[in-house]
Amino acid sequence: MGIVLGPNRYGKAETRVVRVTRSGAPGARDARHRIKDVNVSVSLSGAMDDAHLTGDNAAVLPTDSQKNTVFAFAKKHGIETIEDFGLLLARHFVDSQPTITHARVEIHEYSWDRITGGHSFVRNGGEVRTALIHSDGDGGAESVVSGLEDLVVLNSTGSEFHGFVQDEYTTLAPIGDRILATAVTARWRHRSAGTGDWDDSHRAARHHLLHAFAETHSLSLQQTLFQMGRRVLAERDELCEIRLSMPNKHHFLVDLEPFGMDNDNEVYFAADRPYGLIEGTVLTDDAPHAASAWE
Numbered sequence: 420m421g422i423v424l425g426p427n428r429y430g431k432a433e434t435r436v437v438r439v440t441r442s443g444a445p446g447a448r449d450a451r452h453r454i455k456d457v458n459v460s461v462s463l464s465g466a467m468d469d470a471h472l473t474g475d476n477a478a479v480l481p482t483d484s485q486k487n488t489v490f491a492f493a494k495k496h497g498i499e500t501i502e503d504f505g506l507l508l509a510r511h512f513v514d515s516q517p518t519i520t521h522a523r524v525e526i527h528e529y530s531w532d533r534i535t536g537g538h539s540f541v542r543n544g545g546e547v548r549t550a551l552i553h554s555d556g557d558g559g560a561e562s563v564v565s566g567l568e569d570l571v572v573l574n575s576t577g578s579e580f581h582g583f584v585q586d587e588y589t590t591l592a593p594i595g596d597r598i599l600a601t602a603v604t605a606r607w608r609h610r611s612a613g614t615g616d617w618d619d620s621h622r623a624a625r626h627h628l629l630h631a632f633a634e635t636h637s638l639s640l641q642q643t644l645f646q647m648g649r650r651v652l653a654e655r656d657e658l659c660e661i662r663l664s665m666p667n668k669h670h671f672l673v674d675l676e677p678f679g680m681d682n683d684n685e686v687y688f689a690a691d692r693p694y695g696l697i698e699g700t701v702l703t704d705d706a707p708h709a710a711s712a713w714e
């Protein structure tokens with residue numbers, strides 16, 4: 420039996436960068452700043468057999484250099500959108516290093532709203548914008564997957580769940596009116612990595628996810644998931660596939676009878692675990708092959 424090296428990749432994970440774009444004199448009352456707060460993970464692959472088999476590092480661009488590149492590019496090019504910044508980095512590593520043939524760059528962005536004036540900010544909830552870039556270099560195969568995490572939503576009515584399997588362990592009662600709540604993780608694949616209006620595309624996808632959630636009379640979270648994915652793809656031609664992961668954040672009616680009170684869908688216990696976890700992919704029937712887009 421022989422033993423061989425399988426697929427491998429390496430890189431610097433979670434370089435946290437805050438890029439400030441300044442206008443106005445430092446410290447001036449009218450200074451107007453823009454901030455981009457991101458978490459960048461780079462992962463490279465290529466001719467790394469010797470590094471693993473013999474310890475010869477001649478092909479290895481240190482992960483420390485990768486981290487430095489992220490900071491240097493933030494200064495040199497600024498960070499407009501995480502998709503463009505990811506493509507720039509991914510192409511750079513492949514195009515500048517003969518031993519690197521593929522780059523994966525994942526970026527999470529934390530958003531900040533202005534408080535007042537031009538340079539005071541408040542973190543905008545827990546929602547995170549995401550981008551996952553794969554590149555074989557400029558002119559080679561490339562993919563862009565955009566997305567979001569922790570988009571927390573709730574419908575206080577318009578949700579039912581019944582008609583499900585009953586086995587010997589089933590105690591759940593069918594219900595005609597319940598709270599439906601979830602924290603959406605969604606990732607959507609662009610048909611092409613060619614320069615798109617990434618901000619507009621993201622704004623629209625998020626808008627359609629929210630509106631489909633609100634406007635679907637739900638018979639299950641699974642049905643809501645499909646409607647959310649379907650709406651995004653129906654409205655946005657630049658997208659061909661969306662993957663959704665949605666925990667069912669259960670809200671249980673509290674029994675108030677011991678206190679002589681009824682509970683007409685007014686007082687709930689918000690349980691944090693366990694939770695149902697509903698996950699699914701929705702895609703157009705002409706979606707191009709995904710290759711490594713989701714890896």
Ligand SMILES: O=c1[nH]c(=O)c2[nH]c(=O)[nH]c2[nH]1
Pocket residue numbers: 580591638639640641667695
């Ligand atoms: O929307 C739901 N889907 C399920 O599959 C499920 N299972 C469960 O216990 N509650 C729910 N709700």
